[in-house]
Amino acid sequence: MKPVLYDFFRSTAAWRVRIAFNLKGVAYDRHGVWIRGEEHKSATYRAANPQGLVPALGVGETILPQSIAIIDWLDETYPTPPLLPADPLDRALVRSVALLVACDIHPLNNRRVLEYLKGELGLDEAAVKAWERTWVAEGFRGIEAQCAGGQGPFLFGATPTMADICLVPQVGNAARAGVDVNNYPTLARAHAAMTALPEVQAAHPDRQPDAAKA
Ligand SMILES: N[C@@H](CCC(=O)N[C@@H](CS)C(=O)NCC(=O)O)C(=O)O
Incomplete structure (x- = not known):
């Protein structure tokens, strides 16, 4: 099952994650969160992502918030090409x-x-x-x-x-x-x-x- 990126086109932090996925060549499904309509503050979104911000990544049953944590997970799960040096x-x-x-x-x-x-x-x-x-x-x-x-x-x-x-x-x-x-x-x-x-x-x-x- 592909990971699901909770994404908003203009989100700076989600943009980081999109770049990381593309550089890795890893496919993901996308779930749009319309921040301009305050969808990130909805009870539904907050039930999924208690931090209430975008991005978040659905990995199986787990929701992973925070772009840097997501990119770290991606880099550790799909090591090639590496996004961090070896040393x-x-x-x-x-x-x-x-x-x-x-x-x-x-x-x-x-x-x-x-x-x-x-x-x-x-x-x-x-x-x-x-x-x-x-x-x-x-x-x-x-x-x-x-x-x-x-x-x-x-x-x-x-x-x-x-x-x-x-x-x-x-x-x-x-x-x-x-x-x-x-x-x-x-x-x-x-x-x-x-x-x-x-x-x-x-x-x-x-x-x-x-x-x-x-
Ligand atoms: N430190 C978080 C920042 C997440 C964040 O602030 N996302 C923004 C979009 S770039 C957001 O959801 N903003 C909603 C708001 O400010 O109301 C990360 O790196 O993922």
Whole structure:
């Protein structure tokens, strides 16, 4: 039985998982969750995924939330091609960049946080955009400083890793927030190498079935 990805075309975190599945060449079934209609807050979805966010992965009877946990599961279950290097220290370094995106950039700019800033805190659109740009730029600065000097074309060498997987959707978000990846040469190189891959192109939000609903 194929795993089932609870997915929303525009979800940054789900986009990571789609890239990982495509790079592995592992097929999955898709269950759309219409975040714009608040479907992720429904009792039905929360009964399936108590964390109430997208993505989640159904593996048999088990629901696995959190994109990084899903990608780790995928990499351990389908080891080829590897998304992490073999050496433990190298693996940890790749994870440190993936986690910078997933823990230090994305949560500050997530939909519910931006809505809270606008709604509960009453910030206007310009202030919210400035907030987004601040945290994306600070995160990208850190990745650039850490990865500059590598051979490329990917963040950690000749093959895509979990770090590149996390980078691609974050660059998409950054553009919407007004941060240009070309200001970060190492990120721009890795992003270009990633987006040249058909597996990455197929994971783009515009190519998902629910994009047409937007
Ligand atoms: N850390 C989680 C983040 C999941 C997450 O925040 N998903 C977003 C879409 S990218 C979501 O469900 N947002 C709903 C909301 O903000 O209301 C992961 O990596 O899976």
